[in-house]
Amino acid sequence: MMKLGSFRSAALLLVGSFAAVAVAQTGGVQSSTGLDLPSNPKFIGSGDPNVRTATAIVNGDVITRTDVDQRMALILLANRGANIPPEEMQRLRDQVLRNLVDETLQIQAAKAADIKIEPREIETFYNRYVQNLKQTPKEFEAYLRSVGSSPNSLKRQIHGEVAWSRLQSREIEPFVNVGEEEVRSVIERLKASKGTQEYRVSEIFLSATPETAAEVRANLMRIVQQLQQGGSFPAYARQFSEASTAAVGGDLGWVRAEQLPEPLAQAAQQLQVGQISEPIPVPGGFSLLAVQDTRQLLTADPRNAVLSLKQMSLSFPAGSKRAQIEPMIQKLSQTAQTMGGCGRAEEAAATIGAEVVSSDQVRVRDLPPVLQNALLGMSIGQATPPFGTVEEGIRVLVLCGRDDQDVSTEPNFQQVYAQLEEQRVNMRALRYLRDLRRDAVVDYR
Structure with missing residues (x-):
């Protein structure tokens, strides 16, 4: 679940409010307010500021501007009010809208597969999260509203993550096979590689076509700038990454260089702990890589x-x-x-x-x-x-x-099996989401 950060007061920039302008007409009358108001004012522009119109309709489900505003507030809160330049806010809104579209598709796909997420389950996850922050639900609700968000926005995200996780469990994981000989082969290679370097890395992946590559790379560079100013990598991964690791903040776990695609392997070997790469071209798009930690394989540290x-x-x-x-x-x-x-x-x-x-x-x-x-x-x-x-x-x-702890033990069969399985589930989940996007009917307003 997304980590929202500490409960310090922060001035958070929220966008997306509506403006309504009354135009004076000839024949206006002087009202008791002292204002020269028309007798029958007509609104222009965005209309009634209290009415939140649709931003997108995804297979019939509406995403409103309020939904986008409140999710943006969560992102800013997660990054402790990181100073996002005004010119970047619209790009951030566009990305948040794309995330909400994906989230809607995931919820819809789970429902189509007869996967039911009961409201009480979402409440349980939400309340557990609030308890971890040492807040009461009432206190947390007041805090969220004070920064421009709401409990419903966070609960919607919880709903999406739970639905997508269960959909993967039913539609993807049963069809992923990892053989015993394959696992034993990996274990033997690990033993032979004792003392080699391992990296704890996280990723943010955005898909791109030749036509969109320049724009996607520019978007990732803006994310890099925000991360360098103190933004939370896990929070950005959850909101923006299109890889299935987004649900765990982009965490790839412990890997060796040879387990990564060549461009990512080179970056991992060159980065220091705590550093973030520039956008790296990979098949299907670009990745950001962050090195969280390093260690030597099967060697005490x-x-x-x-x-x-x-x-x-x-x-x-x-x-x-x-x-x-x-x-x-x-x-x-x-x-x-x-x-x-x-x-x-x-x-x-x-x-x-x-x-x-x-x-x-x-x-x-x-x-x-x-x-x-x-x-x-x-x-x-x-x-x-x-x-x-x-x-x-x-x-x-x-x-x-x-x-001092000695972890120079031999690799565990179940751990290696789980890692191989997770890698394959992640790849299939990404393809599954791309298929959902391709088949969706999305009407942007």
């Missing part, structure tokens, strides 16, 4: 270690300047380095008004690369330099313990 940490953090009043709080930041750093380890963290934090949060199951691999490098070079009881922002708070991490 220090980043598999599980850490016990304490975080000490300072929060500041709104509007505080860095120069004003610099003495407090220095005091936090000094206190963390001299307090004598985790055992005195709470006591030391109280002297400077800091908050302490403990976590005993933190994988090094799950941390940002900068923190990974810092913590792997630390001894028990040491603290990182301060990091963070004035707005979000300044914090340090204190290393309380470290358990």
